[in-house]
Amino acid sequence: MSTDVLICGAGRTPFGRSQASGRQLAVGAVNAALADAGIEWSRVRAAFGGSDSAGLADTLVAQLGLTGVPFVNVKNGCATGGSALVSAVNAIRSGMADVVLAVGFDKHPRGAFDPRPEDWGLGAEYGSDGLMVTTQFFGMKIQRYMHDHGITPRTLALVAEKAYRNGGLTPEAWRRKPVDVDEILDSGMVSDPLTRYMFCSPGAGAAALVLCSPEAARGLEGEPVTLRSAAVRTRRFGSFEVFSPWIPGGPLTSVSRDASAAAFEEAGIGPGDVDVCQLQDTESGAEVMHMAECGFCEDGEQERLVASGATEIGGTLPVNTDGGCIANGEPIGASGLRQVYEIVQQLRGRAGERQVPGEPRVGFTHVYGAPGVSACTVLSH
Amino acid sequence: MATDPRSPAVAVGLQGSRCRSGCAVTAYPAEDTCPRCGGPAEPEVLTGTGTLWTWTVQRYAPKSPPFQAPPGGFEPFALGYVELAEGVRVAAVLDVDIREGLDGIRIGMPVTVTAGHGVPRARPMTPGEEDS
Numbered sequence: 001m002s003t004d005v006l007i008c009g010a011g012r013t014p015f016g017r018s019q020a021s022g023r024q025l026a027v028g029a030v031n032a033a034l035a036d037a038g039i040e041w042s043r044v045r046a047a048f049g050g051s052d053s054a055g056l057a058d059t060l061v062a063q064l065g066l067t068g069v070p071f072v073n074v075k076n077g078c079a080t081g082g083s084a085l086v087s088a089v090n091a092i093r094s095g096m097a098d099v100v101l102a103v104g105f106d107k108h109p110r111g112a113f114d115p116r117p118e119d120w121g122l123g124a125e126y127g128s129d130g131l132m133v134t135t136q137f138f139g140m141k142i143q144r145y146m147h148d149h150g151i152t153p154r155t156l157a158l159v160a161e162k163a164y165r166n167g168g169l170t171p172e173a174w175r176r177k178p179v180d181v182d183e184i185l186d187s188g189m190v191s192d193p194l195t196r197y198m199f200c201s202p203g204a205g206a207a208a209l210v211l212c213s214p215e216a217a218r219g220l221e222g223e224p225v226t227l228r229s230a231a232v233r234t235r236r237f238g239s240f241e242v243f244s245p246w247i248p249g250g251p252l253t254s255v256s257r258d259a260s261a262a263a264f265e266e267a268g269i270g271p272g273d274v275d276v277c278q279l280q281d282t283e284s285g286a287e288v289m290h291m292a293e294c295g296f297c298e299d300g301e302q303e304r305l306v307a308s309g310a311t312e313i314g315g316t317l318p319v320n321t322d323g324g325c326i327a328n329g330e331p332i333g334a335s336g337l338r339q340v341y342e343i344v345q346q347l348r349g350r351a352g353e354r355q356v357p358g359e360p361r362v363g364f365t366h367v368y369g370a371p372g373v374s375a376c377t378v379l380s381h
Numbered sequence: 382m383a384t385d386p387r388s389p390a391v392a393v394g395l396q397g398s399r400c401r402s403g404c405a406v407t408a409y410p411a412e413d414t415c416p417r418c419g420g421p422a423e424p425e426v427l428t429g430t431g432t433l434w435t436w437t438v439q440r441y442a443p444k445s446p447p448f449q450a451p452p453g454g455f456e457p458f459a460l461g462y463v464e465l466a467e468g469v470r471v472a473a474v475l476d477v478d479i480r481e482g483l484d485g486i487r488i489g490m491p492v493t494v495t496a497g498h499g500v501p502r503a504r505p506m507t508p509g510e511e512d513s
């Protein structure tokens with residue numbers, strides 16, 4: 001038996017490059033979420049949050065106020081925001097607290113990721129011979145997928161084109177200038193078949209949510225959105241992940257498939273009920289594959305769906321209405337909560353120029369990250 | 382000390398390992414335990430031939446360290462996963478000349494794969510090798 005959990009406040013900062021520190025961005029997002037919920041910081045009874053490389057979330061109390069609130073640090077890679085959210089949900093359902101904060105933030109230096117073979121349990125030769133480059137993994141996964149399911153490079157470019165177009169409609173997005181298909185295809189190959197403009201970049205940003213029990217929400221003026229479910233999973237045997245000297249034969253398993261199925265099961269609805277979704281788009285190929293892995297289409301259907309405009313804001317299944325990671329950049333700790341923020345705005349009908357028409361009622365979010373972790377949510381209004 | 386990781390060196394078979402329990406999972410490089418069931422695994426020399434399962438091209442010089450550029454400087458190179466008969470897909474650098482284009486690379490093409498001082502290296506089989 002699970003109690004409903006309501007999102008009563010949502011806030012985010014602009015994403016991109018910033019003079020502010022990651023912690024300053026986090027304080028900005030938290031204050032925006034509190035204002036949205038119409039409450040003071042002192043009303044929050046528990047908090048969960050984290051960043052990948054911008055410091056500890058519990059130190060934010062120095063700026064927010066020393067209220068004595070229990071504040072738990074979360075560090076879970078790309079699932080940091082999702083894990084903070086799951087923890088917040090459980091705090092409410094267990095009766096630990098009735099008003100809970102979840103916050104994710106980050107700030108990565110330019111070209112941030114600098115993996116060392118020994119940290120990943122690999123021989124030194126994988127680093128010295130040049131096989132420890134994350135973009136290779138993305139290129140190789142979509143290369144095989146295109147071969148198996150008839151996806152073309154043009155579809156990858158259309159996905160990126162949509163991201164920049166939607167970014168242009170999102171005041172807080174980083175990349176807001178439209179880029180057309182040909183320019184994306186001609187932007188220079190990074191890891192075949194993926195070109196430069198098909199990738200997102202590490203950046204800075206923060207997002208925060210105020211979650212409430214139904215009783216606590218009743219006293220608030222804001223417009224709540226119901227969080228139907230939140231699920232986090234790690235990979236099972238047989239998945240294809242970054243920095244793998246080998247992968248098992250046979251059909252691949254997918255942690256995104258597992259996490260999304262768990263989120264839908266808990267919510268008691270299916271992908272066909274979703275009106276708007278946010279899917280991890282580290283690069284264009286990821287969005288294409290995640291459409292199928294999260295159950296929104298069969299493998300290969302993306303070729304037709306993307307070309308027909310189905311994933312556009314006015315389409316049958318709008319995907320990444322705020323421009324996703326490609327247009328917002330990826331502050332790792334903040335990405336998952338940025339997605340939830342966007343769905344909250346869409347379900348409230350407050351997404352401005354990028355509002356999905358027809359009063360969407362059900363939304364879905366999905367993050368995926370190394371080395372095989374995924375977090376998904378289902379929301380309704 | 383600094384040997385060129387790309388020098389052909391002495392080509393030997395891939396030293397992998399195989400689960401001794403029922404799940405029969407083959408891993409590379411060799412591991413003491415089976416990554417699926419956690420049971421004991423024993424060393425096994427893997428097949429030296431397979432087919433290309435997927436590939437990409439490293440277009441720019443990876444960050445150094447850990448990357449060590451070869452003596453002549455960085456040149457873009459192809460890499461991929463080779464599927465072996467044992468049911469394992471092994472990451473390898475592809476010894477294919479890509480200066481004139483990528484026509485020499487195709488998913489499913491037969492390749493031989495060898496281990497030297499560095500990571501495994503694969504090259505397309507010649508028609509004669511394919512027949513034998």
Ligand SMILES: [Zn+2]
Nearest residue numbers: 400404415418
């Ligand atoms: Zn085993």
